[in-house]
Amino acid sequence: xxxxxxxxxxxxxxxxxxxxxxxxxxxxxxxxxxxxxxxxxxxxxxxxxxxxxxxxxxxxxxxxxxxxxxxxxxxxxxxxxxxxxxxxxxxxxxxxxxxxxxxxxxxxxxxxxxxxxxxxxxxxxxxxxxxxxxxxxxxxxxxxxxxxxxxxxxxxxxxxxxxxxxxxxxxxxxxxxxxxxxxxxxxxxxxxxxxxxxxxxxxxxxxxxxxxxxxxxxxxxxxxxxxxxxxxxxxxxxxxxxxxxxxxxxxxxxxxxxxxxxxxxxxxxxxxxxxxxxxxxxxxxxxxxxxxxxxxxxxxxxxxxxxxxxxxxxxxxxxxxxxxxxxxxxxxxxxxxxxxxxxxxxxxxxxxxxxxxxxxxxxxxxxxxxxxxxxxxxxxxxxxxxxxxxxxxxxxxxxxxxxxxxx
Amino acid sequence: xxxxxxxxxxxxxxxxxxxxxxxxxxxxxxxxxxxxxxxxxxxxxxxxxxxxxxxxxxxxxxxxxxxxxxxxxxxxxxxxxxxxxxxxxxxxxxxxxxxxxxxxxxxxxxxxxxxxxxxxxxxxxxxxxxxxxxxxxxxxxxxxxxxxxxxxxxxxxxxxxxxxxxxxxxxxxxxxxxxxxxxxxxxxxxxxxxxxxxxxxxxxxxxxxxxxxxxxxxxxxxxxxxxxxxxxxxxxxxxxxxxxxxxxxxxxxxxxxxxxxxxxxxxxxxxxxxxxxxxxxxxxxxxxxxxxxxxxxxxxxxxxxxxxxxxxxxxxxxxxxxxxxxxxxxxxxxxxxxxxxxxxxxxxxxxxxxxxxxxxxxxxxxxxxxxxxxxxxxxxxxxxxxxxxxxxxxxxxxxxxxxxxxx
Numbered sequence: 001x002x003x004x005x006x007x008x009x010x011x012x013x014x015x016x017x018x019x020x021x022x023x024x025x026x027x028x029x030x031x032x033x034x035x036x037x038x039x040x041x042x043x044x045x046x047x048x049x050x051x052x053x054x055x056x057x058x059x060x061x062x063x064x065x066x067x068x069x070x071x072x073x074x075x076x077x078x079x080x081x082x083x084x085x086x087x088x089x090x091x092x093x094x095x096x097x098x099x100x101x102x103x104x105x106x107x108x109x110x111x112x113x114x115x116x117x118x119x120x121x122x123x124x125x126x127x128x129x130x131x132x133x134x135x136x137x138x139x140x141x142x143x144x145x146x147x148x149x150x151x152x153x154x155x156x157x158x159x160x161x162x163x164x165x166x167x168x169x170x171x172x173x174x175x176x177x178x179x180x181x182x183x184x185x186x187x188x189x190x191x192x193x194x195x196x197x198x199x200x201x202x203x204x205x206x207x208x209x210x211x212x213x214x215x216x217x218x219x220x221x222x223x224x225x226x227x228x229x230x231x232x233x234x235x236x237x238x239x240x241x242x243x244x245x246x247x248x249x250x251x252x253x254x255x256x257x258x259x260x261x262x263x264x265x266x267x268x269x270x271x272x273x274x275x276x277x278x279x280x281x282x283x284x285x286x287x288x289x290x291x292x293x294x295x296x297x298x299x300x301x302x303x304x305x306x307x308x309x310x311x312x313x314x315x316x317x318x319x320x321x322x323x324x325x326x327x328x329x330x331x332x333x334x335x336x337x338x339x340x341x342x343x344x345x346x347x348x349x350x351x352x353x354x355x356x357x358x359x360x361x362x363x364x365x366x367x368x369x370x371x372x373x374x375x376x377x378x379x380x381x382x383x384x385x386x387x388x389x390x391x392x393x394x395x396x397x398x399x400x401x402x403x404x405x406x407x
Numbered sequence: 408x409x410x411x412x413x414x415x416x417x418x419x420x421x422x423x424x425x426x427x428x429x430x431x432x433x434x435x436x437x438x439x440x441x442x443x444x445x446x447x448x449x450x451x452x453x454x455x456x457x458x459x460x461x462x463x464x465x466x467x468x469x470x471x472x473x474x475x476x477x478x479x480x481x482x483x484x485x486x487x488x489x490x491x492x493x494x495x496x497x498x499x500x501x502x503x504x505x506x507x508x509x510x511x512x513x514x515x516x517x518x519x520x521x522x523x524x525x526x527x528x529x530x531x532x533x534x535x536x537x538x539x540x541x542x543x544x545x546x547x548x549x550x551x552x553x554x555x556x557x558x559x560x561x562x563x564x565x566x567x568x569x570x571x572x573x574x575x576x577x578x579x580x581x582x583x584x585x586x587x588x589x590x591x592x593x594x595x596x597x598x599x600x601x602x603x604x605x606x607x608x609x610x611x612x613x614x615x616x617x618x619x620x621x622x623x624x625x626x627x628x629x630x631x632x633x634x635x636x637x638x639x640x641x642x643x644x645x646x647x648x649x650x651x652x653x654x655x656x657x658x659x660x661x662x663x664x665x666x667x668x669x670x671x672x673x674x675x676x677x678x679x680x681x682x683x684x685x686x687x688x689x690x691x692x693x694x695x696x697x698x699x700x701x702x703x704x705x706x707x708x709x710x711x712x713x714x715x716x717x718x719x720x721x722x723x724x725x726x727x728x729x730x731x732x733x734x735x736x737x738x739x740x741x742x743x744x745x746x747x748x749x750x751x752x753x754x755x756x757x758x759x760x761x762x763x764x765x766x767x768x769x770x771x772x773x774x775x776x777x778x779x780x781x782x783x784x785x786x787x788x789x790x791x792x793x794x795x796x797x798x799x800x801x802x803x804x805x806x807x808x809x810x811x812x813x814x
Contacts, residue, residue: 163624167620167661183631183664185627185631186631212621213570213574213621214619214620214621217570217591217624217628218624220590220592220628221592221625221627221631221632222628224590224593224628224631225631225632257590
């Protein structure tokens with residue numbers, strides 16, 4: 001038995017003809033078309049790309065990039081940083097983001113918005129308001145985005161980095177001000193209420209880079225205060241080195257006790273020199289060049305495989321998002337699957353071997369018995385079944401599935 | 408204006424004769440007899456001493472020790488470590504502890520019990536129980552001690568070191584087991600409810616050595632969950648070096664936002680070599696000899712003065728307890744005011760200069776006016792006023808006081 005049995009369904013297919021008689025002793029072919037597990041990535045250049053703002057060579061380059069992206073991933077994070085989404089109050093970037101979400105959706109991707117409330121990159125114009133007005137603007141903003149995007153984006157990082165939020169002291173900002181006044185728990189309660197009110201069926205996350213006992217206690221406090229948290233977001237930006245299996249499992253153990261799905265929302269393993277350990281805020285590390293190296297790429301691939309295996313093996317983990325698809329994004333880091341000159345790195349192929357290989361039913365030929373029945377076991381997700389030139393689809397969502405197919 | 412104005416009362420004394428006429432132009436002498444602020448110390452040898460278990464030279468030594476103790480302190484912490492208080496189930500050490508509390512009370516000390524629930528030094532016989540039985544025994548124990556000692560001890564460290572409690576992994580123990588199952592907030596809720604039920608007017612503390620954001624968030628979660636916390640206990644065992652004013656103030660700022668009294672429950676500054684910084688759990692540091700040195704004693708005195716001044720200057724701090732009175736107690740550290748050979752260290756005299764000097768009205772001669780009125784300003788606490796051979800007492804508890812005295 002593998003470590004991944006909880007990711008699989010044991011399926012009984014009962015296949016009939018249109019007239020209701022069983023399709024006996026027939027060959028059918030089953031193919032997986034999508035994972036139930038969310039394998040995701042954040043690549044914000046998808047916004048200009050999907051809005052057809054690129055031209056010539058640039059456009060061609062990104063066509064290849066997103067072809068690769070969609071071959072591997074079924075989940076994408078889109079940027080809703082308030083400072084960029086609505087730099088001028090009342091002029092949100094809704095149309096471009098909608099077009100991007102629609103495009104991703106049409107390609108089979110689930111889309112998540114990130115983040116609705118955060119002290120970093122929050123709207124600078126909040127600074128002119130008093131705290132009551134800031135809170136009002138923040139909640140209005142949440143209601144607006146969550147309701148306007150409902151149907152396209154039904155999953156949101158509602159609030160980001162609450163552990164540090166009220167004590168964040170690098171610069172004054174509206175969100176730290178209100179978090180200081182309300183306290184963490186009341187602010188989280190307010191922003192979650194606004195989001196849930198705007199889309200009761202949405203999936204709403206809290207997200208943090210702090211994986212210490214402080215975040216754990218915060219979640220416990222929120223749950224005791226009656227906040228509905230649909231998933232716990234854990235960042236894992238490992239610019240200073242891979243955590244290793246043991247630390248990852250220790251974190252999983254601590255956060256899984258809440259019995260709430262865990263999303264690894266921001267996973268980074270770089271393919272260049274590691275950031276020095278003495279850097280406390282990753283944003284403080286500024287380099288002109290941060291090259292991807294051959295040894296780095298080998299290490300990155302190996303560590304990413306270990307990390308994905310560790311997470312996929314844990315039943316509470318429902319999503320992993322890589323940060324980002326291309327090198328040279330945040331911190332100019334060699335964090336991507338593709339180098340600046342467009343070369344696909346080993347990490348891509350190694351994860352592909354898992355996600356679309358070991359953990360995937362590429363093509364399975366089954367033969368039905370006298371009753372038109374065939375059994376198999378496969379990773380949960382969407383499937384296509386064909387018999388000669390006829391085709392239909394089904395979903396595997398539970399440990400055991402009984403599925404009737406009519407050809 | 409000093410940093411300590413919030414510790415003082417501005418008093419108008421209105422002094423009359425028994426016949427109701429004002430005592431005009433008369434000399435009265437005011438003396439402080441006790442601080443409102445709790446200046447405390449933990450010295451557990453008080454238990455055998457107060458129970459008259461010592462003999463000969465030992466007894467004489469401790470007579471001097473506790474004379475010194477009572478000259479400086481108005482507050483004492485007594486040990487209720489479950490493993491020692493009730494090593495055999497059903498045979499608690501109640502009588503000895505009661506006698507100790509009575510003795511301290513008779514000497515003018517407020518007494519606090521420490522701790523009612525803690526994973527360290529908890530009853531070993533809990534290990535034979537299931538979690539429901541452990542919780543039941545824990546709550547029963549709390550109800551028993553808090554109600555049996557009511558009137559003698561009305562202040563308790565109800566629960567100790569909750570931040571680490573469910574992840575404490577040095578050895579199996581009953582309290583970690585139930586904290587893991589219930590979660591921190593629910594366990595704290597239960598133990599506080601039991602304590603409050605047993606003595607509704609008691610003062611109940613949570614106490615921790617963890618001063619990080621994790622403890623802060625825990626308190627926020629507890630308050631949101633409706634737990635009545637009467638004071639926040641902060642340990643400050645500085646065996647690895649004095650925190651300094653800045654760190655102390657940063658902690659005070661973070662924990663004072665709850666608007667709940669803060670007690671510095673366990674303050675240690677040693678007068679010997681510092682414990683190496685790499686030691687994480689202070690209990691891991693074992694030495695045969697840990698001498699008090701002349702330079703160490705000078706440093707200890709200076710740092711203690713800074714620490715007490717910083718804490719006394721902060722309006723939310725209501726108590727400071729030193730840990731312990733004599734060298735060679737916990738960890739065999741030179742942490743006390745008195746060396747192993749009975750010499751009183753500079754730290755004692757320096758704190759005496761503050762507590763019974765700078766912050767104390769030793770003797771104030773006032774002259775009443777035509778209306779029998781006299782004004783003065785003094786540190787809050789208990790006072791004695793005398794006029795010739797007559798004497799009475801009053802208390803200063805508020806910023807402004809108007810007190811009528813009849814001689």
